[in-house]
Amino acid sequence: AQSVTQPDIHITVSEGASLELRCNYSYGATPYLFWYVQSPGQGLQLLLKYFSGDTLVQGIKGFEAEFKRSQSSFNLRKPSVHWSDAAEYFCAVGVPGYSTLTFGKGTMLLVSP
Amino acid sequence: EPEVTQTPSHQVTQMGQEVILRCVPISNHLYFYWYRQILGQKVEFLVSFYNNEISEKSEIFDDQFSVERPDGSNFTLKIRSTKLEDSAMYFCASRSFENQPQHFGDGTRLSIL
Numbered sequence: 001a002q003s004v005t006q007p008d009i010h011i012t013v014s015e016g017a018s019l020e021l022r023c024n025y026s027y028g029a030t031p032y033l034f035w036y037v038q039s040p041g042q043g044l045q046l047l048l049k050y051f052s053g054d055t056l057v058q059g060i061k062g063f064e065a066e067f068k069r070s071q072s073s074f075n076l077r078k079p080s081v082h083w084s085d086a087a088e089y090f091c092a093v094g095v096p097g098y099s100t101l102t103f104g105k106g107t108m109l110l111v112s113p
Numbered sequence: 114e115p116e117v118t119q120t121p122s123h124q125v126t127q128m129g130q131e132v133i134l135r136c137v138p139i140s141n142h143l144y145f146y147w148y149r150q151i152l153g154q155k156v157e158f159l160v161s162f163y164n165n166e167i168s169e170k171s172e173i174f175d176d177q178f179s180v181e182r183p184d185g186s187n188f189t190l191k192i193r194s195t196k197l198e199d200s201a202m203y204f205c206a207s208r209s210f211e212n213q214p215q216h217f218g219d220g221t222r223l224s225i226l
Contacts (some may be wrong), residue, residue: 044217
């Protein structure tokens, strides 16, 4: 069965600084990969997705992620963080023909002034 | 942009009572899901539903749980006799076709007293 690891529970970044949130997965082939964001009291909003093709994926709100097969990673990046980016970020994996998503435990992003 | 809507946003129920959580998926979507997130834990898959039947369910989804699509728009999750450990945020999700991402609602916070 597939699994997802987000090694950082909390990350604090200064506003305007760059951001990288780590995600590693375990699956025997190339999975489908997703990043979702959850603001307090809100649902899960899809940031970006990878199914196949170009390994650098652009998403909403200026986020991007890169699929690296050799490292089994799908790290999320943003060049300049805004205070409104403070939220919890979840990496998720699905498998081809998938019916379900397996989520990581999430990384809480705090943005300092 | 079309959204998945869930009602109520917060449900408080006595232990042992039945509860029904309601969801209206995005209108042209064919696949429907329930997930739950116990406070402080990861988002966990409960059940998926396609073509008017359950396509997959997790070990969490025992005989106390059921799902139904009673008409062309609603998708419900019923917990027959609630337990304290059912307290969680419950998310509904839907997707259109294969190789499309799941879109989530804002969730229903279920509190069992």
